[in-house]
Amino acid sequence: MEAAVFILSLVDCCALIFLSVYFIITLSDLECDYINARACCSKLNKWVIPELIGQSLATVLMLVSMHWFIFLLNLPVASWNVYRYVKVPMGNMGVFDPTEIHNRGQLKSHMKEAMIKLGFHLLCFFIYLYSMILALIND
Amino acid sequence: MSTPGYTSNLNSTYGVNPTQNGAAALHHHPHPPHPPLQPQQRNGPDPTHPAMYPASSYYSGLPQQGYPSGPAQGLPAPGKAPLMNADYSGNYYHKTHSQPGAPPGPYPPPPTSQTPTQPPSTTNPPVSGAPQYPPQSYQQPVPYSMSANYYGQHYSATSQGQPVQQQHHQLHHPHQQQQQQQQPNLVPASSGTTLGTPLYPIVSYPSAPGSSQYGTLRSSQAPAGPPPIPNMMPPPTQNALQQQQQQQQQQPQQQHQYPHGNGPTPTPTQQGYGAPPLHQTATVNGQSNAGQQHYDQTPPAPVGPQYGSAAPSPGALDGGSRPPSGAPSAHSSPGHQQGLLYGGYGGNRAASSSTGLPGDHSSSSSDHEDEDEEDEEAGGDSSSTTTGSASPVPNSYESLEGGSYPGPSSVPPTNDASKQAPPFGYNYPTMPPAYQQNPAPRPDTTASQGGYNAPGYQPYSQPFPSLSQLSAALGGLSGVPELEVEALRPVNLLQERSILPPSPPAPPEPNLSSDLRKVNCSPDTFRCTLSCIPQTQALLNKARLPLGLLLHPFRDLTQLPVITSNTIVRCRSCRTYINPFVSFLDQRRWKCNLCYRVNDVPDEFMYNPVTRSYGEPHKRPEVQNSTVEFIASSDYMLRPPQPAVYLFVMDVSHNAIETGYLNVLCQSLLENLEKLPGDSRTRVGFLTFDSTIHFYNLQEGLSQPQMLVVSDINDVFIPTPDSLLVNLKESMELVKDLLSSLPGMFMSTRETHSALGPALQAAYKLMSATGGRVSVFQTQLPTLGAGMLQSREDPNQRSSTKTVQHLGPATDFYKKLALDCSGQQIGVDLFLLSSQYADMASLACMSKYSAGSVFYYQAFHHLHNQAQKVKLQKDLQRYLTRKIGFEAVMRIRCTKGLSIHTFHGNFFVRSTDLLSLANVNPDSGFAVQMSIDESLADTSLACFQAALLYTSSKGKRRIRVHTLCLPVVSQLSDVFAGADVQAITCLLANMAIDRSISSSLSDARDALVNAVVDSLEAFRSNGSNLQPAGLIAPAALRLFPLYVLALLKQKALRTGVSTRLDERLFSMCEFKSQPLRQVMRMVHPDLYRIDNLTEQGALHLNERVVPQPPLLQLTAEKLSREGAFVMDCGSVLFLWVGKCCNEVFIRDVLGCPNYASIPPNMTEIPELETAASERSRAFVSWLQESRAFPAAFYILKDDPSSKSNFFQHLVEDRSESAFSYYEFLLHVQQQMSK
Secondary structure (H helix, E strand, O other): OHHHHHHHHHHHHHHHHHHHHHHHHHHHHHHOOOOOHHHHHHHHHHHHHHHHHHHHHHHHHHHHOOOHHHHHHHHHHHHHHHHHHHOOOOOOOOOOOOOOOOOOOHHHHHHHHHHHHHHHHHHHHHHHHHHHHHHHHHO | OOOOHHHHHHHHHHOOOOOOHHHHHHHHOOOOOOOOOOOOOOOOOOOOOOOOOOOOHHHHOOHHHOOOHHHHHHOOOOOOOOHHHHHHHHHHHOOOOOOOOOOOOOOOOOHHHOOOOOOOOOOOHHHOOHHHOOOOOOOOOOHHHHHHHHHHHHHHHHHOOOOOOOEEOOEOOOOOOOOOOEOOEEOOOOHHHHHHOOOOOOOOOOOOOOOOOOOOHHHHHOOOOOOOOOOOOOOOOHHHHHHHHHHHHHOOOOHHHHHHHHOOOOOOOOOOOOOOOOOOOOOEOOEOHHHHHHHHOOOOOOOHHHOOOOOHHHHHHHHOOOOOOOHHHHHHHHHHHHHHHOHHHHHHHHHHHHHOOHHHHHOOOOOOOOOOOOOOOOOOOEOOOOOOOOOOOOOOOHHHHHHHOOOHHHOOOOHHHHHOOOOOOOOOOOOOHHHHHOOOOOHHHHHHOHHHHOOOOOOOOOOOHHHHHHHHHHHOOOOHHHHHHHHHOEEEOOOOOOOOOOOOOOOOOOOOOHHHHHHOOOOOOEEEOEOOEEOOHHHHHHHOOOOEEEEOOOOOOOEOOEEEOOOOOEOOOOOOEOOOOOEEEEOOEEEOOOOOOEEEOOHHHHEEOOOOEEOOHHHOHHHHOOEEEEEOOHHHOOOOOOOOEEEEEEEOOHHHHHHOHHHHHHHHHHHHHHHOOOOOOOEEEEEEEOOOEEEEEOOEOEOOOEEEEEOOOOOOOOOOOOOOOEEOOOOHHHHHHHHHHHHHHOOOOOOOOOOHHHHHHHHHHHHOOOOEEEEEEEOOOOOOOOOOOOOOOOHHHOOOOOOOOOOOOOOOHHHHHHHHHHHOOEEEEEEEOOOOOOOHHHHOHHHHOOOOOEEEOOOOOOOOOHHHHHHHHHHHHHHHHOOOEEEEEEEEEEOOOEEEEEEEOOOEEEEOOEEEEEEEOOOOOEEEEEEEOOOOOOOOEEEEEEEEEEEEOOOOEEEEEEEEEEEEEOOHHHHHHOEOHHHHHHHHHHHHHHHHHHOOHHHHHHHHHHHHHHHHHHHHHOOOOOOOOOOEEEHHHOOHHHHHHHHHOOOOOOOOOOOOHHHHHHHHHHHHHOOHHHHHHHHOOEEEEOOOOOOOOOEEEOOEEEOOOOOEOOOHHHOOOOOEEEEEOOOEEEEEEOOOOOHHHHHHHHOOOOHHHOOOOOOOOOOOOOHHHHHHHHHHHHHHHOOOOOOEEEEEEOOHHHHHHHHOOOOOOOEOOEOOHHHHHHHHHHHHHO
16 A cells, blocks of 8 residues: 555656656746747646646645655645645736746746756655655565 | 835845846857847758748739748748747637537628628628618729839938939959849948048959859849839938048048958858858747748749849949949949959949949849838938848858957957057047057067058957956046046935926936947937946945836937948847947957957958948948948848738727717828828728627728628637738728728617627737737727626725735736737737726736737717817827837847846747837837846946847838947946936836736835835945935935835826726836836926026027926925916826916917916917917927827816816825825935934
C-alpha cells in the first residue's frame, strides 16, 4: 500500500518536473524572442491547471497516507498554486497574461518561480524514491 | 505611511532592481533587427512559397502598387494567422459558415454561395434593406478619372512648389552578388549654393572583385508600368541647408584622394547591412515565426532578363531638371570606371550614370515598387534629401564578418584628433589637456590608409575608452556649472510662495557639448525624466527619482529629413540605426554608440547626397539629424504594404439615435471622405449594430447601397466578404449615398440592445485579411452576445474616500479581441458617447492593446450638450484626416547597461522590447521605465533610440528614427540638477495608474506622496549645506510637490470627490496615451488673465500678434471678480468671467452689453472688430493650435452652477477631501521627519 502511494507520487512528481522544465524552456524562449508573448502565454496557461492538480494530488496523497512531513513540505507549494490561480484579475487571460508579462519584471519572476519549483520537485522526487524503496523493502 | 517610500514601494513591485528583465535579452541575445522583418539571408528562390500572396482583391488591381514577384514570393499570405492567433481563431471564428441549426437568422444556413440578396428581416422592419432606399437611380461613378487626378495631386504635393532640382547620381559599387544599384539621388534644393560648392570628382573609385550583376537594378524597374517619376523631395529648410553648407566649407577637402589610398583594400561589402543574422526568429508585423521562415528565403529577385532596359525612362524624366553643371560628369565618372571594369555592363551603366537615374532609388530588384511618387505623408513634413535606394540583397553576411574589420583595438585613437576640424560625433570644443594626451598614437591606421589620410582629412576617432576621460572633461565645460548651480539652488518651498514661472517651464537642457546639443532630439519627441543619467543603479536609487523615457514618436513634424537609401546603415550586432552620436573611427568604420561595436561604413554611405561630395560619411543627413525617416526596402516588409482600410462600426440602437451622434458622424465623414489619408487603394466599410448586425454592400455597380442584416449574433458570419469593404474611389457615390441616408434609416428604431461584441467580431473578420483601422462608436453598455457586460458601478461609491473598485476589466473578451486584432494589424479606436455607465474599464481594452485611441464624450447629446457636439465635430475632423501609420512596430534601444522594464501606452509588447502597433497616430505618446543593469562608468554618454517602422497611408514602408543623447554623471547633485520635473510627473502618473489597477487606488496615492518625500529626503541627505527648518527642494524639483498634489486631484486618482467610474477610467487612459505636453496641461492647467491683454512681450507669428500673459498660480486667490481668466486644461478651455468684470471687456470681447446678459452656454468668443477681441481670439486660438484635438471651449460666469467645474482645477486650493498646497507641503515635511 505504502509502496503504491509512493509510486504514484513518483509518477506525479516526474510529470511535475517535466512541466517545470517546459515552463522554463518556454519562458526563456520568450526572453530570447524566439516566440512572441501571445503564443508563450497561451501555451503556458494551458498547463497551469494540470500543474495545480498534479501538485494537489501529491499533497492529498501524502495527507491520506499520513506522511505528515512530506505533506507539510508540499502544502505551501500547493497553496501557492491555488492562490496564484485564484488571484488572477478578471480581465486577464490567465496566470500568464501576454499584455503584462513584459512589464514590471514579471517575466523574471515567473522564471524564478519555475526554477524554484523545479528544484522543489527534484527534491521531492528523491524523497519519494527513497520512501518508495524503503516501503518496498519493508514489505 | 512611513518614509521608506516610493521607490522602495513601487520598485519592489515594479522590479526596478539591478537585475533586469529585459537586459539579458537585449544584449546577450541576438536581436531581431529592429524591424524584425528582415529575412535571413539566403540566395536563391524559394520553391516552397511561390507567390503566396493571394492575388485576390486588393493588391492585384492596383497598377501603381503591383508587387514584384521578388518579395512577394517569400511572403506569407496575409490572411494567414500568426501562430499566436491560431488558438483563438480556432475557438471563435472558425465555425462561421456552417450552422445548419442556426437559430432565427434570416440567412439560409449554408451560405457558401451567399449573394447580397436582402434577407427577409423580421426583426427590424424599418431596416429591411434595399427597398428602403429612395428609388433614385445612381450613376456609377467612374473612379478611374479620379485616380488619375490622384496621381497628379500627389505628385505636385511632393514637390511642394519648390524649385526642386534633382540630381541623381550613380555610384557603382563593386559588390558581388548584388544587383544592387546605388545611386544616391539627392535633391539639393537650394541648389544655388550647393551647386556652387566645389565638387570633387571621384576619380578612381575603388573597384572590388566580382559583381557581375552590377547595375541591373534599375533596369528591373524600367519595364514596370508607370514611368518612374523622380523622387522629388522638398528641399531642406534654409537652416538645414546653411548648416550643411557651412560644414561643407569647413570640411577639409581632400576627399578625392581617398580612393587612391583605399583602392587596394577591398572594402568590406555592405551587404551585411540590413541583413540580419541567420538565426533570427523575430516576428514582425503580426506575422509569426512561421512567417519569418518563409520570408527568410526570399530570393534576391531574378535580374537577368531585365538588363539594359533601364536607362531611357529615367533619362527622359530627369533630363529637364538637371542643371548643366559640372556635377554630372563628375559623378558619372565612377560609372565609367565601372564600365571599364565590367565591360559587359558598361553600356548600361554608362547610360544610367549619365542619365542620372531619377527613378532608380526604387530599384532594388526586389523592391519593385515605383517609389517614383514619393509620398509626402500628409503633406506636413517638409522633408529634405536624399539618396538612391536599393534594398540590400540578401547575402550571408556571416561569411563577410571575419575579415571585415579589425577589432577596435587595432585602431588606436589618433593624437591629432583634437587639432583637426571637429570630429563629427563627439565634439568637445574646449578639450582639456588631459584628453589630448590620452589617446595612444595611432601607428598603423595612417599607414594602412595611406593616401586618404591626408593632412586635412579628419580621422573620426573618438575611441570608446577615451570617453571615460571625457566625462571628467564634460564637467568642466564652461557655462555648464552655472546652469547646474541654478538647478540645484535649494528652495525652501514653505517660504517661496510663487514658484510658478511666468511661462510654462522648459525642459532642462542636457549638459552636453553644444554640438551634440544642437543635433539632439527635440524634447517634444523624446524626453528623459533625468537629463543626466546616473552612472549606476545605486546612484539612481539614492536619488529616488524614477528613470524613464517619454516619447511622442509619430508627432506631426514641420521638418523631417526623409532618406531614400539603398542601404540603411545599422549596427550589425544591435541593429541600431546610424545616428548623430556614433563615432567615426576613421572614414571606413563607425562605432555604434549603443553597443560599441565597430561597423563598416558602406561604400554608398561615403557619398554625401546633400553636399554631393565623397568621403564625408559624417555629413550624411542620417548623421546630421537625430530625427530622420527612411524609406524602407522590401526587407522591412513581411507582406506587401497594406492599403489604408477604414471600417466604421456604429451603434444604432435606440439610445444611440437619441443622442444624435450619427448625424454628426455622417456629416463629418461626408465632409472628410476625400481627405481620409490613403491612396487609390483606400478602402472603406460600414457596419452598424443594435441587437443585430447590419452590413452594407457598397460594391461598385450597385445602384444603391444594400443593407444585409445578420441576426445570428452568436455566430457571426460575413455575408458577402468581397463587397463590404470597398475601394473608396470606385464606390464614392455609393458611400456618400449611404452616409447621407444612414442617420434617417434608424430614426424609428425601438431596439434598445447593443450587440457590440459580435459586431466587433464581425469587424475583425472583415478586416483580418488586410488590417487597418476600425472606429467603434458606442453609446451604452453592450448587452447582448459575446462581450456582454453588466453595470458594476455603484453610484453611492462614487465619492468614496476608501477604495475604488472595478478599475480593471470585467472580462477578457475585449483584451483577446484586441490581441487578435493586433495580430492582424487592425487598430481599434473607441468613441464612447454614453451618459450611463458603459464600463470603460472593459471597453477600453479593445483600444489599449490594439494601439488605438479612446475618446469619451460623457453625456453626449446633439441638442442638450452643444459644447460636446462641437468638440465631437472637431475631433472627428482631426481624427479622420490625421496621419496614420499601419502595421507598425516600434523598438526602443538604449545604451548597453540600460534596460527597459516597463512600458506604458496603447500597444502590445510583443517581445522584450518590440512594441506592436497595429495603427500609429500622431497624437499618442508612450512612456517606458528603465533601470541600470551595468555601471555606465566607462562611458560619458547614454543614448536612446526609438525606431518606428510603419506603412504610410500611401503604401510606403517607412522607418522613423529618433535618437536622444544624454550625459552620464557620477554625482548625486548632477542627477538632481538634471531632473525633468514634468517628465517625472508624467512617468509617475503612469506608474500610479498601473498601481491603482493592479493594487489599489490608495496604494497608488501613497506611492505618489512617497515619491515626493523620498526625493526631497534624498536631496536633503545629499548634504545641501543649509539645514534649516523648512522643506528644501532643489530648484529643478521645486514644482515637484505641486505637480504631485495636482496629480492626486486628478479625476483618475482623486478620492472623496464624486467621480464617475467611466470618467475616472477615461482619465487614466488619457494619462497613459497622451503625449507629455497634453498630460501636463491636464495635470496642472495653465491659468491666464485675459481681460487686460497687452501687446507687451507678445509673440509675432506670421503677422499675427499673440499676447503672452503670465501664468498664474492655480489658486482662487489669483482670481478676481474684476477680471476674466482663461484656464487651459488640455481637452477643455474655460473662460471664466468675474462678476464685476470690466464692462469694456464684456462688450468688446464677448459682445454682450453687460455681465448679466452673457448667455449661460456660450462656446466661443464672437468675432468682433475690436482690438481686445482680436487679441483674445488670437490668444485662444494660439492655445488651441498647440494641441492635436481642439479643446472644448466653455465660457463660465461666476455663479455657483459652473463653479465646481472650474474650481476643481484650482489645485493649490483646499477642497473638501484634499490638501491645499501648503498643507500638502506640511504633510510632506512631516513625513520626512518621521
